[in-house]
Amino acid sequence: MSTSFELQPTLKSPLIELRPLRPEDFDELYAVASDPLIWEQHPIRNRYELAVFKEFFRGGIESGGALIAIDPGTGKVIGTSRYHDFDSVKSQVEVGFTFLSRAYWGGRYNGEMKRLMLEHAFRFVDTVVFRVGPSNFRSRKAVEKLGAIESGKSVDGTGREHVVYRLAKEEFLSGIGMKSEMPSRQVSRTAFGTAYMRAAHQLLDPPPRILDDPAILKLLGKDAVGKILQKPEEFESPARKGLRSHVLLRSRYAEDRLAAAVRRGVNQYVVLGAGLDTFALRQPAWAGELRIVEVDHEATQDAKKRMIKEAGLAVPPNVSFAAIDFEHETLIEGLLRNKVAVSRPTFFSWLGVTMYLNEEAIDAVLGTIAQFPKESEVVLTFARSDGPPSPFEKPSALVGETWLSHFTLEEMEEKLRRCGFAGIEFLSPDAAKVRYFEGNGASLPAPRRTTIVSAIV
Numbered sequence: 001m002s003t004s005f006e007l008q009p010t011l012k013s014p015l016i017e018l019r020p021l022r023p024e025d026f027d028e029l030y031a032v033a034s035d036p037l038i039w040e041q042h043p044i045r046n047r048y049e050l051a052v053f054k055e056f057f058r059g060g061i062e063s064g065g066a067l068i069a070i071d072p073g074t075g076k077v078i079g080t081s082r083y084h085d086f087d088s089v090k091s092q093v094e095v096g097f098t099f100l101s102r103a104y105w106g107g108r109y110n111g112e113m114k115r116l117m118l119e120h121a122f123r124f125v126d127t128v129v130f131r132v133g134p135s136n137f138r139s140r141k142a143v144e145k146l147g148a149i150e151s152g153k154s155v156d157g158t159g160r161e162h163v164v165y166r167l168a169k170e171e172f173l174s175g176i177g178m179k180s181e182m183p184s185r186q187v188s189r190t191a192f193g194t195a196y197m198r199a200a201h202q203l204l205d206p207p208p209r210i211l212d213d214p215a216i217l218k219l220l221g222k223d224a225v226g227k228i229l230q231k232p233e234e235f236e237s238p239a240r241k242g243l244r245s246h247v248l249l250r251s252r253y254a255e256d257r258l259a260a261a262v263r264r265g266v267n268q269y270v271v272l273g274a275g276l277d278t279f280a281l282r283q284p285a286w287a288g289e290l291r292i293v294e295v296d297h298e299a300t301q302d303a304k305k306r307m308i309k310e311a312g313l314a315v316p317p318n319v320s321f322a323a324i325d326f327e328h329e330t331l332i333e334g335l336l337r338n339k340v341a342v343s344r345p346t347f348f349s350w351l352g353v354t355m356y357l358n359e360e361a362i363d364a365v366l367g368t369i370a371q372f373p374k375e376s377e378v379v380l381t382f383a384r385s386d387g388p389p390s391p392f393e394k395p396s397a398l399v400g401e402t403w404l405s406h407f408t409l410e411e412m413e414e415k416l417r418r419c420g421f422a423g424i425e426f427l428s429p430d431a432a433k434v435r436y437f438e439g440n441g442a443s444l445p446a447p448r449r450t451t452i453v454s455a456i457v
Contacts, residue, residue: 004088004124005083005086005088005093005121005124005125006120006124007063007064007065007083007084007086008020008021008064008065008066008067008083009067009120011067011116011117011120012072012116013112013116014072015072015108015109015112016069016070016071016072016078016109016112016113016116017069017070017071017072018067018068018069018070018081018113018116018117019067019068019070020066020067020068021060021061021066021067021068021080022061022068023061025068025077026057028076028077029057029068029077029079029080030050030053030057031077032077032078032079032099032100032101033047033048033053033056033099034048034050034053035048035101035102036048037102038099038100038101038102039099041133041135041136041137041138041139042133042136042139043133043135043136043160043162044056056097059097060080060082060097063082063084065082065083065084065086066080066081066082066097067080067081067082067083067117068080069081069100069109069113071104078100078101078103078104078109079098079099079100079101079104079113080097080098080099081095081096081097081098081113081114081117082095082096082097082098083095083117083121084096084097085129086124086125090127091125091126091127092125092126092127092128092129092166093121093124093125093128093129094128094129094130094131095114095117095118095121095128095129095130096130096131098110098113098139100113110142111142111145111146111397114142114146118146118167118172122169122172125169126168126169127166127167127168127169128148128166128167128172129164129165129166129167130143130148130164130165130166130167131154131156131162131163131164131165132162132163132165133160133161133162133163134153134161134162134163140163140165143165144165145394145397145402146167146172146394146397147167147172147394147395147397148165148166148167149165149166149167150163150164150165151164151165151166152164172395189401190352190396190401191275191276191300192276193243193395194247194275194276194352195216195219195220195275195276196220196224196228197235197240197243197244197247197248198211198213198216198247198248198251198278199213199216199217199220199224199225199228200228200232200235200240200244201213201244201248202214202216202217203217203225203228203229203232204228204232204235204236205244205443205444208439208440209248209440210245210248210249210252210436210437210440210444211248211251211252211255212282213251213278213282214282215278215281215282215313216276216278218311218312218313219276219278219281219307219308219311219313220307221307221310221311238445239391241443241444241445242391242445243391243392244444245437245444245445245446245447246392246447246451247352248444249427249432249436249447249452250351250352250379250381250452251277251279251351252436253379253427253432253436253452253454254349254351254379255279257347257377257379257454258287258347258349258379259284259286261345261347261375261377262286262287262289262290262347264375265345265375266345266346266347266375266376266377267289267290267291267344267345268290268291268293268340268341268344268345268346268347269287269290269291269292269293269346269347269348269349270293270295270322270335270340270346270347270348270349271292271293271294271295271348271349272295272331272348272349272350272353272365273295273296273350273351273352273353274294274295274296274300274301274304275296275300275304276304276307277294277349277351279292280292280294280315280316280319281308281313281315281316283316283318287318288318289318290318291318291320291341291344292316292318292319292320293319293320293321293322293335293338293340294319294320294321294322295322295324295331295334295335296321296323296324297323297324297325298323298325301321301323305321320338322334322335322337322338322340323338324338326361330364330368331364331365331368332368332371335368342371342372343373344372344373345372345373345374345375345376346369346372346373346376347376347377347378347379348369348376348377348378348379349378349379349380350365350378350379350380350381351379351380351381352381353380353381354380354381354382354383354405355381355382355383355393355396355403355404355405355406356396356401356402356403356404356405357404357405358404358405359405362405362415363415363419366378366415366416366419366421367419367420369419369457370419370420370421370457371420372457373457374457375456375457376456376457377423377454377455377456377457378421378454378455379452379453379454380452380453380455381451381452381453382405382406382407382412382451382453383403383405383406383407383451384406384407384408384409384449384450384451385406385407385408385411386408387449390403390451409426409450412426412453413426413453416453416455420457421455421456421457422455422456422457423454423455423456424453424454424455424456425453425454425455426450426452426453427450427452427453427454428450429446429447429448429449429450432446432447432452433446
């Protein structure tokens with residue numbers, strides 16, 4: 001427990017920058033705050049009035065914890081937030097007095113601002129508190145998306161009632177993994193979280209392992225390895241071990257299915273949403289005749305290539321990177337532009353991606369894969385719409401990567417058949433336990449739900 005807290009840090013990401021609020025910021029911040037619609041659900045609905053805002057601004061300056069939010073792309077002031085009421089005995093701090101320009105609503109900016117502030121706060125405290133007006137449903141929903149839990153009500157000095165939410169450090173950290181140590185904002189945060197889970201498996205879990213991945217340790221580097229070894233307890237909670245189990249299982253299953261596909265003549269492997277996947281860097285002898293194509297955003301691939309170079313690794317000659325921007329071209333257009341042979345039987349892995357897409361986009365990708373020759377195959381993961389929500393959904397939303405699609409087993413099977421797939425196999429919990437967890441030295445939990453499927457054209 002820390003007895004100090006840096007209340008006015010400078011926090012940066014490519015999306016938003018936070019720095020200490022200064023008196024000379026008044027005019028620019030009021031230009032944002034003077035929009036009455038910002039305050040329509042707020043307990044103080046007239047904060048857009050100059051005299052009322054002056055009191056708000058004065059309080060922010062005097063608090064010593066107010067931050068101003070800036071769009072680094074334009075340099076414009078877009079809002080503010082504040083740390084306040086740090087309590088070293090309770091190991092908690094409050095985050096509040098937040099607003100953003102309406103031009104920045106509905107996107108990732110509020111989530112990114114909160115992520116930066118939470119990562120900073122949890123260096124010093126175990127709990128972050130939020131107080132929201134009962135009728136401020138927009139803010140309540142935003143706080144709940146962070147994973148904060150409603151814990152009661154409070155009344156401030158003016159008699160106004162607030163709903164109190166608390167977010168524990170463990171809840172924030174569960175499922176993401178070493179967020180504050182991620183070296184690049186150009187790779188998705190869940191991709192880095194996945195990489196840290198694979199690295200933790202190599203460092204903390206005894207053999208025989210579910211997935212042997214020594215390349216991930218080199219790719220992440222010595223600093224990441226050191227941080228995992230210094231704080232192994234952060235990877236040993238039930239939530240963390242459950243996530244590690246899922247991440248390892250989906251990769252291992254996909255690679256086993258790939259090996260079987262190679263034995264029946266498939267000689268091209270496309271990794272959709274490759275992120276920091278390392279199969280290409282540690283490929284076994286049987287993969288030597290494969291053409292391996294990693295598909296992702298150009299920025300992600302550029303960051304990965306830099307990491308490969310810094311690690312002293314080499315990209316094998318059978319590996320290529322296909323940068324595809326799905327906002328400007330379809331999958332088939334991107335594959336053709338990158339000279340992927342659509343006449344060759346091809347294996348596709350599509351892990352940890354479908355839940356971030358709408359159903360139309362999922363259908364488009366599956367329809368493209370189904371047009372490849374017979375014996376082509378896809379292994380994908382998906383989120384379930386039946387049963388309890390996944391424990392990984394809230395942490396993803398916390399970093400601005402919201403899940404959009406969920407399916408029952410029957411819906412997923414119908415979708416695959418409708419797209420033209422025939423040989424469909426869902427990896428059931430019982431089958432996964434027998435194949436990958438019995439006799440495994442890691443003591444990781446076997447899955448309790450079916451979320452992985454393979455399908456052959």
